[in-house]
Amino acid sequence: MAKAIRSSNRLGNLAWSVFPFICLIAVWMLVHASGWISPALLPSPLEVLQTFWTHLTQGGLLVNMAMSIQRVVGGLLLGMLLAVPIGFLIGWYKPIRRFVDPLVNFFRALPPIALIPLVIVYFGIGEMAKIAILFYASFFAAVIVMYEGMNQISPVYIRVAKTLGATDMEIFLKVMVPMTVPHMLTALRVALGVAWATLVAAELVAAQEGLGAMIQNASAFFDLRAIYVGIICIGAIALLMDVAIRKLSNRLISWQDRAGE
């Protein structure tokens, strides 16, 4: 009985996450059918679907997707790889936190997109440039989240561990690391969003392949359908990745006491 309720809930949840999109497409169709906007400016969902199919089968859409995903994942992994140890350093050593504080606040306010021209000057327009800008974007997004998270960690846990006889190493491994996992996952999620936004901007400016480049090329030919395909693909992939990270979080940090649960 309980199982039946749970599975029907899951079905309900799925329906609720799909339903808004169905509504969005319905509105799109209505607007298209009503003729308020010239059909030359607004393709119908069906036309976009057809374009999607042709691009998928003959237009190299898969290559574009693969390029974009590869860049995002590569930049994200590199960024996280550096952000996690730096986050620990900031959390562990007060002088470092003091030193880093103003810098973090400066970079927090600086959108990574603003650095694209500079990156092109230094790294050209090759893969290196894209990875560099994505690395920067995800690193700072992740470090800021880690930093905020470490500031919130209650010192009582460290005190408890000390009174139970833990060494500094044990406090780090058995208290700091597990307390940081939720913040790492949040950092990953935020960095992923920032990485996607930055990637598309970078590809719009300078790239041969990738979803951003595809949009840019399509716009040169006034190919609105392809632009829509590109936009929807970016959104869908980013959403799927986010859902994957959320699932991973739920599994890793089921111990967390979240409000409203």
Next chain:
Amino acid sequence: MQTNKERIVFDNVSMQFDTPGGVLEVVRDMSFSVNQGDFISLVGPSGCGKTTLMNMAAGFVKPTSGAVMLDGKPIEQPGPDRGVMFQEYGVFPWLTVEQNIAFGLNLKVSKNLNAADKKAIVDRYLNLMGLADFSKAFPKTLSGGMKQRLALARTYAVRPEFVLMDEPFGALDAQTRSAMHDLLLDVLYAEGKTVMLITHSVEEAVYLSNKVLIISARPSRIREVIDIPFAYPRNRSLQETPEFNALRARIHNSVMQEYAAQEALAKEKRVA
């Protein structure tokens, strides 16, 4: 149980903090000792520096002058010989109940224990604290009283000689607190530990302790030391005796005078 052997000694201890508003004198020339088997309570108004005294015994802070010593040696840092119970429990949320109890046993300091010993200790405290049904649960599912029992079990598991408690029952409702008092008395009677309790509940102090120190308004000095003559084991019927109530009323009066002094101090500060 209770003996005259001095264990933790506060010798002319003073403590000052540098604050933006100037030097804040929290403790002044305080001397007292915690003897083997004592259950000693420190009562006094909020903000009078009781927690600072406990932090010194625990080894989190050192006095500005004077010394806090354990068996004649100055206390330099925290250690598993002095278990500490915090008001905010400090139960590790990412560990299950049994993993929390085992935390101290799985550290290097306990490496001479084998797996069977550890399991026996964990099981013993799971049962003693009434947590056996929740051994695999995460703390988020526990009530405040259960978290407090878990914190107590975790402290006891590493066999400390001393238990230092900083308002451990402050956040519990009245019934849970009362039940915790009796549990604490039972466990202490069975295991014989030396306890230093910081509290603002006079009733709690009289019911649990063999000695009550009334701490003055800031800077902390000892206003009075009162021996509580009731024999252990104690139970709640003690709280209805005239002797108990007379002692409680007397201590309460003293504490209230210091409370008034502390309030005046706070008011003075606001004016200045």
